[in-house]
Amino acid sequence: MTTVGRFRAPGWWRASLYMPIGVAISIGLVVGVRALIGKPEIFNGSAITTVALLIVPFAFLIGIGCFDYWFRWASGAPTVPEDHAGHGADSWRDYFRVNTDHKVIGIQYIVTTFFFFIIGGLMAMLIRMELLAPGRQLVDPNTYNSLFSVHASLMIFLFIIPVFAGIANYVIPLMIGAPDMAFPRLNALSFWLLPIAGVMMLSSYLAPGGAFATGWTAYAPLSTELPLGQNFFTIAVQFAGASSIATALNFLVTIITMRAPGMTFFRMPLLVWANFSTSLLVVIATPFIAGSQFMVLLDRAIGADFFNPGGGGDVLMYQHIFWFYSHPAVYIMMLPGFGIVSEVITASARKPIFGYRMMAFSLLAIVVLGFTVWAHHMFVSGMFSWLRIPMMITTLLIAVPTGIKIFSWLATLWRGVIHLTTPMLFALGFITMFTLGGISGIMLGMIPVVIHVSDSYFVVAHIHYVLFGGSVFTIFAGIYFWFPKMTGRMYDETLGKLHFWLSFVFFNLTFGPMHLVGIDGMPRRVADYADQFATLNVIISVSAFLFGLSFLIFLYNMIASWRFGPAAEANPWRAKTLEWQVTSPPPRFNFDEIPTVVGGPYEYGVPGAVHGVFKEKSKAVPVGASAGMREE
Amino acid sequence: MAEDKSETGGRSRPEDREAPGRGTGHPIGRMFVIGSIASAIGVALVLLIDWFPVQASAGADDVDLLYDVTLIVAIPIFILVMAVAIYSVVRFRARPGDMRDGAPIHGNARLEVIWVAVPAIIVSALAAYSWIVLDEIEAREPNALQVSVRAQQFAWSFQYPQAGGPAVQSEELVLPEGRQVNFSINAIDVIHSFWIPAFRIKQDAVPGIETESRAVPIRTGRYDVVCTELCGAGHSTMRQNVRVLPPPEFDRWMAGKRGAAGGAGGAAQTGGDTAAQTGARAAVRPGARG
Numbered sequence: 001m002t003t004v005g006r007f008r009a010p011g012w013w014r015a016s017l018y019m020p021i022g023v024a025i026s027i028g029l030v031v032g033v034r035a036l037i038g039k040p041e042i043f044n045g046s047a048i049t050t051v052a053l054l055i056v057p058f059a060f061l062i063g064i065g066c067f068d069y070w071f072r073w074a075s076g077a078p079t080v081p082e083d084h085a086g087h088g089a090d091s092w093r094d095y096f097r098v099n100t101d102h103k104v105i106g107i108q109y110i111v112t113t114f115f116f117f118i119i120g121g122l123m124a125m126l127i128r129m130e131l132l133a134p135g136r137q138l139v140d141p142n143t144y145n146s147l148f149s150v151h152a153s154l155m156i157f158l159f160i161i162p163v164f165a166g167i168a169n170y171v172i173p174l175m176i177g178a179p180d181m182a183f184p185r186l187n188a189l190s191f192w193l194l195p196i197a198g199v200m201m202l203s204s205y206l207a208p209g210g211a212f213a214t215g216w217t218a219y220a221p222l223s224t225e226l227p228l229g230q231n232f233f234t235i236a237v238q239f240a241g242a243s244s245i246a247t248a249l250n251f252l253v254t255i256i257t258m259r260a261p262g263m264t265f266f267r268m269p270l271l272v273w274a275n276f277s278t279s280l281l282v283v284i285a286t287p288f289i290a291g292s293q294f295m296v297l298l299d300r301a302i303g304a305d306f307f308n309p310g311g312g313g314d315v316l317m318y319q320h321i322f323w324f325y326s327h328p329a330v331y332i333m334m335l336p337g338f339g340i341v342s343e344v345i346t347a348s349a350r351k352p353i354f355g356y357r358m359m360a361f362s363l364l365a366i367v368v369l370g371f372t373v374w375a376h377h378m379f380v381s382g383m384f385s386w387l388r389i390p391m392m393i394t395t396l397l398i399a400v401p402t403g404i405k406i407f408s409w410l411a412t413l414w415r416g417v418i419h420l421t422t423p424m425l426f427a428l429g430f431i432t433m434f435t436l437g438g439i440s441g442i443m444l445g446m447i448p449v450v451i452h453v454s455d456s457y458f459v460v461a462h463i464h465y466v467l468f469g470g471s472v473f474t475i476f477a478g479i480y481f482w483f484p485k486m487t488g489r490m491y492d493e494t495l496g497k498l499h500f501w502l503s504f505v506f507f508n509l510t511f512g513p514m515h516l517v518g519i520d521g522m523p524r525r526v527a528d529y530a531d532q533f534a535t536l537n538v539i540i541s542v543s544a545f546l547f548g549l550s551f552l553i554f555l556y557n558m559i560a561s562w563r564f565g566p567a568a569e570a571n572p573w574r575a576k577t578l579e580w581q582v583t584s585p586p587p588r589f590n591f592d593e594i595p596t597v598v599g600g601p602y603e604y605g606v607p608g609a610v611h612g613v614f615k616e617k618s619k620a621v622p623v624g625a626s627a628g629m630r631e632e
Numbered sequence: 633m634a635e636d637k638s639e640t641g642g643r644s645r646p647e648d649r650e651a652p653g654r655g656t657g658h659p660i661g662r663m664f665v666i667g668s669i670a671s672a673i674g675v676a677l678v679l680l681i682d683w684f685p686v687q688a689s690a691g692a693d694d695v696d697l698l699y700d701v702t703l704i705v706a707i708p709i710f711i712l713v714m715a716v717a718i719y720s721v722v723r724f725r726a727r728p729g730d731m732r733d734g735a736p737i738h739g740n741a742r743l744e745v746i747w748v749a750v751p752a753i754i755v756s757a758l759a760a761y762s763w764i765v766l767d768e769i770e771a772r773e774p775n776a777l778q779v780s781v782r783a784q785q786f787a788w789s790f791q792y793p794q795a796g797g798p799a800v801q802s803e804e805l806v807l808p809e810g811r812q813v814n815f816s817i818n819a820i821d822v823i824h825s826f827w828i829p830a831f832r833i834k835q836d837a838v839p840g841i842e843t844e845s846r847a848v849p850i851r852t853g854r855y856d857v858v859c860t861e862l863c864g865a866g867h868s869t870m871r872q873n874v875r876v877l878p879p880p881e882f883d884r885w886m887a888g889k890r891g892a893a894g895g896a897g898g899a900a901q902t903g904g905d906t907a908a909q910t911g912a913r914a915a916v917r918p919g920a921r922g
Contacts, residue, residue, distance in 0.1 A: 142865040215862050221839060222822040222864060309840025315823065316838065349724070351734035355744050380825065380834045382817075382843035389763060396755035400748060406713060407747040413720035416734035420725060428717055435713045439706040442755065446702065446762040448695045448769060452832040455825055455860035519683045519699075521829030523860035526868035530856070574731075605733035 010065020011097055022059030026052035046228050049207070050301055053235045057196045065098040066189045086188070087180075088588045098192065100184035102173050103586065105191050107486060109166025110479070112191075113159045116198045118555075120154035121548055123147050128544040134531050144527035145213035146229070150201055152216035153233060156333070157240040158198040160471050164336035165190075165247045167478045168275045170486055172251065174579035175269050177260025177597065177612065179589045182253040186246050193243035197236040204232030215525060217326070220307035220318040224299040231300065234293040241290045244332075248282035251275050260578065260612065262597035267611075269577045269601040270359055274339025277363040281328045281335070281370060289325035292318060316383055323374035331370045333467060335363060337474030338405055341427045344477050345409050347575040348424035349416030352602040355408045362401035369398050379450050388447050395445035402438055406431060421573075422496030426477035429504050433469025437462060440515065455525075458518030464511040476503075476554070483561070484568030488585045491561040495553055502550035509543035576611040577601050659723070667715045671708040678703050688855055688876065689831035690848035691769030696832075698765050705754060769832075770846065776812040779805070783817070783824035783837035786866030788857060792886065800889045805857055805874040807849050808882035815845045825861035828874055836861055849876040 006013040030048045034041070061067065065086075073079045086100045095108055127147050130138045139147065169187065173180055181187045204211040209227025212218070223230055255276050259268070268276075295318070298304035305311030307318050346353045353359055375383060375391040409431055418424070440462040443449045453459065476499075483491050513536045518524075522533045529537065571580040578595055579586070595612035603609030684696050724734070780791040780799070792800040807813055817826050819837035826845065827834040835845035859870035877885065 140865075141868060145862065145865060145867070213865070219823055219862070222862065225822065226864075313840075315840055349720075349734055350726075350732070352736055352738050354737060355739040358739070358744055381836045382838045382841060388766075392762060393756075393759050396759050397752070399755050400752050403747060403751040404744070408744075410713065410716040410720070411737075411740075411743065413717065413724065415737065416720070416724050417726045417730055417732055418721055418724050420721065428721070431717060432710075432714055435710055439702075439710060442706070442758065443699065443702055446698065446758060448691075448762055448765040448832075449699050449702070451834050452695055452829070454834060455827075516681070516683065521685050521827075521856060521858065523827065523858050523868075525862045528868040530871065603736070605736035 010063070010068050012064065014065070015060050015063030018059040018063035019056050022056040023052055025059075026055045029055075046231075047301070049228060050231045050235075050297075053200065053231060057193075057200075057239060060196065061189065061192055064192060066185075066192050068098075069185055087184070098188045100180070100188050101588070102169050102181045102184065102187060103486075103590075105187050106166050106168075106170025108191050109162055109169055109194070110486075112195055112198070113163035113166060116154045116158035117163070118551075119202065120151050120159060121551060123151040123154070125545065125548050127151060128541040130527060131529070131537050132541045133538070134529055134534055136528065139527075141527040142210055142213055145215075145525070146205070146211035148525060149213050149215050149233075150204070150211055153201055153212075153236075154198065155467070156216055156329070157237060158194065158201070160333045160467060160475070161244060161329070162194050162240070163475055164275075164278070164333070164471075165244070167340070167475070167482065168251065168271070168336060169247070171482055171579055172272055172275055173254060173258070174485075174582065174586060174590055175272055175577050176255065176258060176263060177578050177591060177595045178254060178258040179591065179594075181250050182258055183250050187250055190243045190246040190250065193239045193246070197240035197243070200232050200236035200239065204229040204236075207232060217322065218293070218296065219322075220296055220299065221315060223296050224307055231297065234297045234300075237293045238290055241286045244282050245286050248279035248286075251279040252283065255279075260595050260597050262612075264597075266357065266360070267597055267600055269339075270342035270353060270356070270363075271336070271339035273360045273363055274335045274337075274342075277367045278332055278335045280367055281332050284371070285325045285328040285332070287325075288321050289329075292321040292325070295321075316378070316381060319378050319381055320375070320383075323377045324371075327374040327377065328370045330466070331366055333471045335366065337430070337471050337478075338363065340474045340478040340481070341409065341430055343575070343577070344423045344427040344481050345412050346602045346604065347481075347573045348419045348421055348427070349413050350419075350574075350604045351412050351416040352600070352604055352606070353408065354411035354414075355404070356600065356602070358404055359408055362404040365401040366398065369394055369401070373398065376445055376450070379447055380454050392445055392447050396442060399438060399442055406435060406438075421480075422491070422493060422500060423477040423481035425497060425500040426473045426480065429500060430470060430473040430477065433465055433473060433504075433507070437465030437470055440465060453518055455523060456518035457514045457522045457524055460524050461511050461514035461518060464514070468511070469507060473503075476500075479558075481573070482579075483558070484572050485579060485584045485586070487562050487565070488568055488583075489561055489565035490568045490572065491565060492557050495557040499550060499553045499557065502553065503547065506543050506547035506550060510540055510547050513540050576603060578612045581612060581614070659719070663715050663719055667708070667711050670715065671711045674707040674711055675704050678707060684832075685829045686851070686853075686855070687830070688849060688851040688853065689828075689833070690850050692830070692832045694765050694768055698762060701761070702758060705758070772814075772846070773812040773848070776814045776846065777808065778814050778816065779807075781805075781815050781817040781826055781837065783819040783826065783859070783863075785821050785864050786859070786870040788826070788859075788870070788872050792889075794890065797890075800886065802889060805872065806882065806885055807874060807876050808879045809849055809852050809876050810879065812846055812848045815847075817843045817845065822863050823861050824859045824863045824870070827858045827860045828855060829858065830855035831874075834860060849874075852876045852878055 007017050008014065027048050030044065030051050031042050034044065034047070069079060069083065084100070086098055088101045089095055089099065089104045095104060099105060099108070126138065127144070130144055169181070207227065207229040210229055212226070212229045212233040214223040214226060214230065218230070218233060223234075255268075255272055295304070295306040299306050299308065299313075303311075305313045307313045307315055309315060342353055342359065372394040373391055375387050376395045379388050440458070444453070444459065444462055480491060480496055517533045517536050520533065522529050568584045570583050573580065578597075581595065582591060593614055595614050597612045599609050599611050601611050603611065679700060683699070684692070687693050687696065778793050780793065782789045782791070787803075788805070790802045790805050792802065794800060815826065815835065817835050817837045818841070819839045821839065823839070824837040825834055826837055828847070831847040831849065833845050833847045835843050837843065853876055855874050855876070857872045857874050859867060863870065
């Protein structure tokens with residue numbers, strides 16, 4: 001390719017040309033406007049940075065080629081609607097360009113999110129080093145505040161939420177018998193928005209005054225007053241949020257319109273149900289956090305005073321808008337995991353999911369109830385005190401649909417033929433740890449208890465029980481489970497089990513004692529603490545280091561197995577769902593012929609039952625998840 | 633679900649007899665016995681843990697009891713989950729090369745109704761109990777002492793309003809034993825949170841509004857006052873003390889403060905502090921604003 005050609009074709013060369021142009025436009029815009037309105041300091045670094053944070057990502061996206069097709073179409077240039085030029089991967093280079101293949105995008109998502117998971121994990125190690133003893137060990141308080149803020153933001157916005165989108169991206173179209181997602185180009189754009197958000201959060205460390213340091217919750221008015229680094233957070237959240245919303249719309253349309261013939265809603269695997277429910281939550285809730293962060297940005301940039309009581313603003317309003325997203329976000333981070341665990345347990349216990357319809361309905365019940373509980377994060381915030389009572393009742397009631405899921409998984413184990421593979425171990429670890437997180441969650445719904453423990457280490461313990469013992473264990477289960485499908489190779493089972501047991505033990509030793517120090521009076525988000533908490537904090541820190549080391553086994557297993565592992569069969573788990581009926585990895589367009597679904601997805605032990613057939617078999621018996629099969 | 637005869641049950645597995653729990657009796661019955669014993673041990677263990685700081689307010693024992701009751705309800709549920717999971721893994725585990733499927737059980741309406749109804753009843757009861765406790769710990773008593781709490785980066789200050797005179801200013805929170813205190817809480821910069829773990833009370837201090845909290849100190853001594861809402865770089869240093877005194881000593885302390893305030897004009901001094909603080913904050917507002 002000629003030099004000029006390189007800079008004209010979509011890709012990294014063009015992106016690296018467009019980004020400085022984006023910077024130049026930002027400078028021109030700020031200097032021009034400031035000169036026009038007669039500001040004394042025309043060349044204002046903070047203002048230029050803030051505008052550049054909004055403009056340069058678009059320069060990157062245009063440069064790398066996310067918009068090429070749409071621009072051609074909009075300008076009337078000839079386009080091919082079924083353009084598969086960007087589809088599929090033949091070499092590693094194809095993973096570093098705009099790719100429209102959902103399988104490539106799934107792996108792009110997973111590898112990117114694990115990259116940020118590692119960085120977030122290293123930050124957790126630094127946090128625990130600082131907390132090894134009372135007093136200052138390692139970093140100054142401002143850096144400490146930025147460490148836990150960036151740690152939480154990366155883990156939530158760059159790991160848990162998008163890694164589920166990555167796994168689903170890979171698996172869902174295969175599971176429903178579709179050749180791809182409904183909007184492959186939108187899917188590619190969704191992915192490329194994500195590293196922008198992550199890089200922006202990390203690069204906030206370069207800002208004068210340090211990275212954002214207000215926690216991932218970024219409560220106003222602290223967030224409207226801290227230095228420039230905060231803008232990196234408010235804007236990064238917009239890109240991560242836009243990525244989420246676009247993916248969720250894509251999932252909804254894909255699931256509603258692209259299921260294989262015969263796949264009724266009640267023949268969908270539960271992972272598909274889970275992502276359907278999650279996508280509903282994302283589409284409805286995510287605009288609220290986008291709004292809250294735009295308001296913070298406007299307060300900071302132009303003195304809009306949304307949250308400044310001196311200017312007629314309302315401080316509590318931030319928390320209401322923020323939690324109206326961020327409580328449903330807890331379910332955005334959990335429902336896909338519920339789906340993964342259902343798939344793993346039913347295949348590994350060789351039994352149909354117990355109470356399939358209740359499993360599906362309980363997901364929808366969580367979606368609805370999830371929108372009615374946000375103010376339980378605000379029981380001590382000073383909001384109207386009467387609002388606490390209905391929010392307490394709805395919060396506790398969420399235990400009911402969640403309980404349905406736990407008990408149904410247990411009943412699925414009962415009288416199964418249980419294969420204790422690595423994904424199954426993580427699924428079982430999830431069930432037990434998530435039960436503990438649910439119990440502390442009930443306590444955190446009870447107003448008199450939460451008045452004492454809110455914003456203490458008890459809350460830190462709780463969120464790690466639900467987000468690590470809950471979400472991350474299901475992510476590990478899912479990664480191990482679909483690893484053979486994604487890579488065409490088998491991971492090392494012994495190392496997988498070692499990874500599980502070390503994580504399980506050190507997870508509990510790390511986060512279990514946090515309940516105790518929290519109730520005993522240690523607040524969260526502190527760089528320093530009273531001497532009375534020293535002993536337990538040493539135990540927590542040392543366990544955390546070993547917990548962190550256990551992750552290296554996973555990393556080694558994944559990398560080594562991906563390169564050198566033995567070839568995987570098409571269906572190593574003998575599962576019934578459609579993704580296992582094609583080769584590992586699947587053909588470029590998933591199915592050489594589109595399957596017809598003739599029964600439920602989990603008919604283990606039912607003689608002659610089939611989920612999908614690949615040739616028109618008139619004899620295929622539709623043995624389904626019909627009520628007649630239920631044991632009374 | 634009870635019979636052990638269909639596809640899976642048909643496997644004769646002599647080693648099962650050696651499995652923990654012995655081979656006698658119904659499997660669910662056995663699990664119930666083991667589960668009850670494990671629950672009893674679990675409940676005993678968690679109740680032995682000294683979870684809470686000292687109970688220094690009238691409401692503290694109500695809160696602690698609510699927490700303990702929740703634990704007593706929750707432990708058996710956790711043990712149930714663990715027992716079923718462990719029992720299933722031990723009893724129904726596939727041997728190498730075992731390629732059969734489990735029993736094709738799709739559900740059981742009665743069981744599903746039970747595990748909707750029972751948790752619903754439990755959480756409703758816990759909600760009702762919490763509401764009762766809440767009403768109790770937040771009940772107003774006559775003749776309460778009024779204290780204004782001012783939070784700022786990174787210190788607490790306190791004012792005791794006086795009938796017909798300027799409020800008494802104090803950098804230290806001093807309270808009388810046995811009399812309800814109404815805290816009226818406010819912040820002058822960002823959100824802080826006023827936590828006295830020994831009293832089991834916490835309330836955010838929010839700029840622009842007054843929030844409220846109340847407690848009846850019942851034990852003399854010195855306890856922590858902690859800020860639990862991230863408020864900036866000095867957040868973790870925002871720790872002070874509350875001193876609870878017998879009423880006569882408290883009155884003496886108050887009289888001393890009142891005398892000092894009359895002489896030096898403590899109110900004016902605090903006002904000056906506040907103005908300086910606001911000025912400092914204005915100076916460090918981010919440049920992006922311009």
